[in-house]
Amino acid sequence: MDNSISRKDFIRYSAATSAAMLLNALHSYAGEYQINKIRVAIIGCGSVSNRYIPHLQTSPKVEIVALCDIKYERTLEQKKQYNLNASTYKNIDELLAGVPFDMMVTITDMQAHGDLNKKALLAGKHVWSEKPMANTYAEGNALLELAKSKNLKLWGAPAVVNSPQFAFMNKMIQEGKLGRIASAHGQYGHTGPTWSAFFYEKGGGSMPDLGVYNIATLTALLGPAKSIMAMTSIVNPIRVVDDKGTVKVEAEDNAHLLLDHGKGIISHVMCGFNYFDPHGHEAKGQQLHSIQIFGDKANMRLIGYDWETYGVYVDDSWEKPAALYESETGGYQWQEGATKVAESIVGNTTPKINVEHALHVLEIIESARKSSAEGKKIYLTSSFKWPLF
Ligand SMILES: NC(=O)c1ccc[n+]([C@@H]2O[C@H](COP(=O)([O-])OP(=O)(O)OC[C@H]3O[C@@H](n4cnc5c(N)ncnc54)[C@H](O)[C@@H]3O)[C@@H](O)[C@H]2O)c1
Numbered sequence: 001m002d003n004s005i006s007r008k009d010f011i012r013y014s015a016a017t018s019a020a021m022l023l024n025a026l027h028s029y030a031g032e033y034q035i036n037k038i039r040v041a042i043i044g045c046g047s048v049s050n051r052y053i054p055h056l057q058t059s060p061k062v063e064i065v066a067l068c069d070i071k072y073e074r075t076l077e078q079k080k081q082y083n084l085n086a087s088t089y090k091n092i093d094e095l096l097a098g099v100p101f102d103m104m105v106t107i108t109d110m111q112a113h114g115d116l117n118k119k120a121l122l123a124g125k126h127v128w129s130e131k132p133m134a135n136t137y138a139e140g141n142a143l144l145e146l147a148k149s150k151n152l153k154l155w156g157a158p159a160v161v162n163s164p165q166f167a168f169m170n171k172m173i174q175e176g177k178l179g180r181i182a183s184a185h186g187q188y189g190h191t192g193p194t195w196s197a198f199f200y201e202k203g204g205g206s207m208p209d210l211g212v213y214n215i216a217t218l219t220a221l222l223g224p225a226k227s228i229m230a231m232t233s234i235v236n237p238i239r240v241v242d243d244k245g246t247v248k249v250e251a252e253d254n255a256h257l258l259l260d261h262g263k264g265i266i267s268h269v270m271c272g273f274n275y276f277d278p279h280g281h282e283a284k285g286q287q288l289h290s291i292q293i294f295g296d297k298a299n300m301r302l303i304g305y306d307w308e309t310y311g312v313y314v315d316d317s318w319e320k321p322a323a324l325y326e327s328e329t330g331g332y333q334w335q336e337g338a339t340k341v342a343e344s345i346v347g348n349t350t351p352k353i354n355v356e357h358a359l360h361v362l363e364i365i366e367s368a369r370k371s372s373a374e375g376k377k378i379y380l381t382s383s384f385k386w387p388l389f
Helices: 007-033 049-057 072-081 092-097 110-122 137-149 164-174 206-222 334-347 355-374
Strands: 038-043 062-068 087-089 103-106 126-129 154-156 181-189 227-233 238-241 245-248 254-260 266-272 289-295 299-305 308-315 323-325
Touching: 038 049, 038 092, 038 334, 049 062, 049 072, 049 334, 062 072, 062 092, 062 334, 072 087, 087 092, 092 110, 103 110, 103 334, 110 126, 110 137, 126 334, 137 154, 137 355, 154 355, 164 206, 164 289, 164 299, 164 308, 181 206, 206 254, 206 266, 206 289, 206 355, 227 355, 254 355
Parallel strands: 038 062, 038 103, 062 087, 103 126, 126 154, 181 266
Antiparallel strands: 181 289, 227 254, 238 245, 254 266, 289 299, 299 308, 308 323
């Protein structure tokens, strides 16, 4: 086969490529300051894409231009299901070489996030990543350094700090309404995902999938943790899942964490894939509390889950019963993170979600495993600007 091209074709091709590159560069540059729409590519078209895609579609500032999944048929199904005018790709290399875009939304298996996020950053894309943003704290830190060096944005789920209930609790604490805070508790569990094996494989586990919400909430409310002690276990060594049938459980499906936030404040988180909960994975309508904060003047109980909240009870009286505050969602939805950060790029604003906070949560999860394996307290090295707002 003759692969040579004529000089005329070469000049024409080079000119077209340069023009495309220039337009792309101008768009990226404008993405920081001027554009009124951001082009988004979604990688991973599984379960959670059914929550992300419709939410991204609600924003006039977001355009979904590409879908990618190694199970390629899923990109076609989602394109049809949500009536998207998007190009579809079989892997990240094809995606990055394809239609231009500004931000990648990573919602694949947890174990793939670090590599995919790195490739996207190297290709000059902003990144929103589902949790965890990387497999290790060191890998997450390297991603953030890479993003900074290229003047790009990187964020990690969850978006719990966006809820009005979080804002209320944060204000109560910052205004000293609870008095001297001593202790807090968070819990989140159900009987585990049934569709994909990665939740149970190495790099999966109940901490990055479930505990991550409580850890994010409690560190955001009480401040970065200084040290951690934890015990983790595997309660159910075998699972049957849709994609791989019977699999061996390699990551913890039960975890208890004790966090020292300084000034004597200690919090506790428990999470697992073996907790019967009649509200199930969807968790709709839960009226029990999942977060409690205790001070010497008052205590607060967050109703529902910190990612799907229904209000906050405050107990601050010897005579009156606890009162319910902030029972409206105010439009907050747990799947809104990617939309909100995309809009922040368009508007050149700073979202509440903060990448250093997500990195701190990642270090806590990694350190909890180390603490459990070695039977000792682990001192944390990461931190974030606190209070968040
Ligand atoms: N499902 C939920 O309700 C939910 C809620 C919140 C967060 N999450 C998080 O979202 C992420 C995805 O979870 P899910 O439940 O949608 O899983 P899923 O198994 O349903 O979907 C993951 C998809 O990613 C694809 N994928 C895997 N590796 C890939 C790669 N290298 N390149 C391209 N595509 C790849 C898979 O083929 C699959 O279609 C996880 O981090 C999970 O913790 C899920």
